[in-house]
Amino acid sequence: MPVEVLKGTLQGFKTSLPNRLQKVDLKHLRLGCNCANKYFQGAVVISYPLTRLENGKAFFKIVLQESENSSSRTDTINMLLFGKLAEDSEKVVHQGDTLVVAGFSLTKSASEDGRHCCQLEMSDETGSTIYICPKSPCTAAASETVSISVAPKYTYTPLNHLKGGTVVNLYGAVKFFKPPYVSKGTDYCSVVTIVDQSDTKLVCTLFNANRDALPKIYKNGDIVRFHRIKVQEFNGQMQGVTSNGFAALTFDGTVGAPVVPRTTSKLFTFTEEDKKTVEDLRIWVASNSSNSVPAANLSSIQPQMFFDLTCQLVGKAKVDGASYLLKVWDGTKCPFPSWKVLVKEDDLEGDSVLINQLKNLTVDVVVYDNHVQLAKSLKVGNFIRMYSLHAKTQSPEGKPDVSYVQFHLHGGTGYGRGITVLPENHTDVKKLKAFLDSLDLRKYAGSEIPSAEPEDSYLTLGSCLEAYQELSVTVLTDHQHFDVTAVNTILNSRIPQQYRIRAKLRRFEPKKLHQSIKLLCPQCNLLQEVPDVTEFDTLLQASATRPNPDSQNIPFCESVVWDIESQGSRYVAVHFVTRYELLQEPEDSLIMIEGGTLRDILRLSKKFKGIIPVRSVEDNLVLLDLSVPFFWQGNIQYYGCQRCSDPKAVASLSALAVQQNASWEPTTIAEALGIVLLQYVFVMKFTLDDGTGTLDAYLVDAENFFQIPASEVLTSNIFQEDMERIMNKLCPTGRNPDGLPWLECFIKSYYVKNGREEQLSYQIFDTMIAEDV
DNA sequence: GTTTAGGGTTAG
Numbered sequence A: 001m002p003v004e005v006l007k008g009t010l011q012g013f014k015t016s017l018p019n020r021l022q023k024v025d026l027k028h029l030r031l032g033c034n035c036a037n038k039y040f041q042g043a044v045v046i047s048y049p050l051t052r053l054e055n056g057k058a059f060f061k062i063v064l065q066e067s068e069n070s071s072s073r074t075d076t077i078n079m080l081l082f083g084k085l086a087e088d089s090e091k092v093v094h095q096g097d098t099l100v101v102a103g104f105s106l107t108k109s110a111s112e113d114g115r116h117c118c119q120l121e122m123s124d125e126t127g128s129t130i131y132i133c134p135k136s137p138c139t140a141a142a143s144e145t146v147s148i149s150v151a152p153k154y155t156y157t158p159l160n161h162l163k164g165g166t167v168v169n170l171y172g173a174v175k176f177f178k179p180p181y182v183s184k185g186t187d188y189c190s191v192v193t194i195v196d197q198s199d200t201k202l203v204c205t206l207f208n209a210n211r212d213a214l215p216k217i218y219k220n221g222d223i224v225r226f227h228r229i230k231v232q233e234f235n236g237q238m239q240g241v242t243s244n245g246f247a248a249l250t251f252d253g254t255v256g257a258p259v260v261p262r263t264t265s266k267l268f269t270f271t272e273e274d275k276k277t278v279e280d281l282r283i284w285v286a287s288n289s290s291n292s293v294p295a296a297n298l299s300s301i302q303p304q305m306f307f308d309l310t311c312q313l314v315g316k317a318k319v320d321g322a323s324y325l326l327k328v329w330d331g332t333k334c335p336f337p338s339w340k341v342l343v344k345e346d347d348l349e350g351d352s353v354l355i356n357q358l359k360n361l362t363v364d365v366v367v368y369d370n371h372v373q374l375a376k377s378l379k380v381g382n383f384i385r386m387y388s389l390h391a392k393t394q395s396p397e398g399k400p401d402v403s404y405v406q407f408h409l410h411g412g413t414g415y416g417r418g419i420t421v422l423p424e425n426h427t428d429v430k431k432l433k434a435f436l437d438s439l440d441l442r443k444y445a446g447s448e449i450p451s452a453e454p455e456d457s458y459l460t461l462g463s464c465l466e467a468y469q470e471l472s473v474t475v476l477t478d479h480q481h482f483d484v485t486a487v488n489t490i491l492n493s494r495i496p497q498q499y500r501i502r503a504k505l506r507r508f509e510p511k512k513l514h515q516s517i518k519l520l521c522p523q524c525n526l527l528q529e530v531p532d533v534t535e536f537d538t539l540l541q542a543s544a545t546r547p548n549p550d551s552q553n554i555p556f557c558e559s560v561v562w563d564i565e566s567q568g569s570r571y572v573a574v575h576f577v578t579r580y581e582l583l584q585e586p587e588d589s590l591i592m593i594e595g596g597t598l599r600d601i602l603r604l605s606k607k608f609k610g611i612i613p614v615r616s617v618e619d620n621l622v623l624l625d626l627s628v629p630f631f632w633q634g635n636i637q638y639y640g641c642q643r644c645s646d647p648k649a650v651a652s653l654s655a656l657a658v659q660q661n662a663s664w665e666p667t668t669i670a671e672a673l674g675i676v677l678l679q680y681v682f683v684m685k686f687t688l689d690d691g692t693g694t695l696d697a698y699l700v701d702a703e704n705f706f707q708i709p710a711s712e713v714l715t716s717n718i719f720q721e722d723m724e725r726i727m728n729k730l731c732p733t734g735r736n737p738d739g740l741p742w743l744e745c746f747i748k749s750y751y752v753k754n755g756r757e758e759q760l761s762y763q764i765f766d767t768m769i770a771e772d773v
Numbered sequence B: 001g002t003t004t005a006g007g008g009t010t011a012g
Helices: A010-015 A083-092 A272-287 A352-357 A370-377 A427-438 A458-470 A487-492 A533-542 A598-607 A650-657 A666-672 A717-730
Strands: A003-005 A038-047 A058-065 A076-082 A098-102 A105-108 A118-123 A129-133 A166-177 A188-195 A201-208 A223-234 A237-251 A306-320 A323-329 A363-368 A383-394 A404-409 A418-421 A474-476 A498-509 A517-520 A527-529 A557-564 A570-577 A590-594 A610-617 A620-623 A631-633 A636-638 A679-689 A694-701 A742-754 A757-765 A767-769
Touching (some): A010 A098, A038 A076, A076 A083, A166 A272, A323 A370, A474 A742, A487 A694, A498 A717, A590 A598, A598 A610, A598 A631, A610 A666, A631 A666, A650 A666, A742 A767
Parallel strands (some): A694 A757
Antiparallel strands (some): A188 A201, A306 A323, A306 A383, A323 A363, A383 A418, A517 A527, A517 A679, A557 A570, A570 A590, A679 A694, A742 A757
16 A cells, blocks of 8 residues: 555554654655655655656656655755655645655755755655645545555575576675676676575576666675576576566675665665675575685786786777777786787877886786777776786796796686676775875886976977977887886887987998898898899790790780890790780780799889799790899899798789789789789898997888888888988997987897897887988 | 676697
8 A cells, every 4th residue: 555645643543653653854864864764754745746657657756845844945854755656645635645655765855956865766666655644624524544565575496496487586605707798689797696595506597688677796705686587498497587577686795785776776675684685695605605716806816816906997909800908997906017019109099197106016907899888988087997917927938937027817717707897886986096096106106208297288298299309310210108128128128118218329231231131021021132143144035945936825924935046046025914915005014934043133123113034834824943043133133932822824914914003013012913022121230339238229110110122122222321420420439429329219129049048039020210310 | 679698728
């Protein structure tokens, strides 16, 4: 009987209320206070017309005044009624009536109207009850005895009494859980295993389109209450699944902690009996606890462990489609060196000043696959918990004594892998916040870079960095957020890493420019010397056989054969590749040549777009041996990797010959012929010195570092002069070392096999010479 | 109205 009009006096009625119901005053109504056993009494000062919500539900609003003699707005409170209760009340409530209400929930007032900061919410679904004492009492006889049921009586089934095909209400302690994740269907999914005093386990598979409707479990041992969960048999075991009207409450499992349900629902019942059930379960859990995954902080991690980490997000960045970087800290220092994941400066989200400040306390966590979506949605500053995080120790091959740790949240949801955002009012968050606030960050701050005070704006730091870089003759093309590391620190580390350094170029090798140009296979990384073209004359001659007249009819070529009688019986065949069966202008034409000498080829390569030396094998034209250049263009010879190429017959060029937009560029031709093109690169050793130590770093670069193409430098006077000027600026001969310019460089360390030994080497990357040099 | 997952580590 949710709404009842009293026939007797209010006093008389109140004596019939159960003892456990206590009157509560407006001043004691606060958010979070347990109102299960409270009633409130007030007079109706306003009653609004009945309306309907968007979902069709009836809605009725009343303003109640606590004290009859007061006219202050602060003495009034809004009461919101929903559903059938709203409809029923609206018929019988009048202005001036006194109401006694119980079974309400208390929420933050939705309107800023100067009334009480909370509002009372009631609906018959949650067992709310309203007693109305009319302003003009009925003249009927004495009051009847009224019995109140504040809440509908829910019964809870012990887990050892479950039967398939039933819908029940359950209480249990969480033994295992997967935080809500996006399922492959349309809903969020959370798998929760609960256990109760009967020591029976139940795996519950919960789905809901609304993440907040799933239980807000943050750790094993939390207590849950499920209403309307369906029990069914699966694989010979009972299983719980969400059914219509499923609702969950979650409680902290700590003995003695306030019994406050976690839910986003505004309407739920919660009785003294519920409280007792939670408290009983807490005590049972405490004495039957089985330690599962440890919750660790960064300072207590062990190599190879999986653990739950509670931390704050400081920065985030995409790594690639399948992984995402989270920079987090928990205020403790990881005892092992940990990896730093290289991302583009522009991709790193977060306060760069703070990221820099905390760099020695944060760790880089890479999350994969299904976790990327959630990771992206996190806000910098969020307090999060990552479950089953993997602290993976890595040692370079053959170096078990040196190790560093990588943090991975691997893909999948096995073992509860996942991330949750913890609410700011969670006990663990409050504790962590207090701890983080208590830290003296200066103790951990790095000292290599001019430190910015927290009140400095990002702009100030930016311009400060600019001034700092002004003196450098190099420019970093990415990762500007990296801090400078001292050379001796780098030398002392045995971990493959990436660093930013600031140093001077003491010396470099080789001194002669032509010695610094090599050929690099981008696939197998083999470096080789650039051959001397004059060596090829014999090779080219040796392949010069009398062209086979049968092979001269090539579909995409116009061919001519020259007899060169002045040189004995030498024959040269030239095949002009046609485009759409048409000859092109010589400067656009690709030609293939059989039996040409080095002189012929060099001469022709100045006139034509490109030349491919070939020979006849039976009826086919094939490339020569890959020890000679397969393609000649202007002054440049292009080579294929003898290991990685899989040369095809020249006929495979026909596909290019019919393409309208195909160009006779070395890369295109190489690809069509199955050739892995060798790259011309500068290979130099720079001895870099920053005052704390010197290290030798290799430069292997095609054109980015000097902004000069290595392929052309040997045939261009202008490029050679540029190179000379640059090297003279970086490392002038006979200059006092103090006068040398600064170079800011990225270098990475990596292990190379040197015989049976592994040796740490350093290479320069993402760095270029400043334009004005 | 159905499907999702149905606990038991990635292999980066």
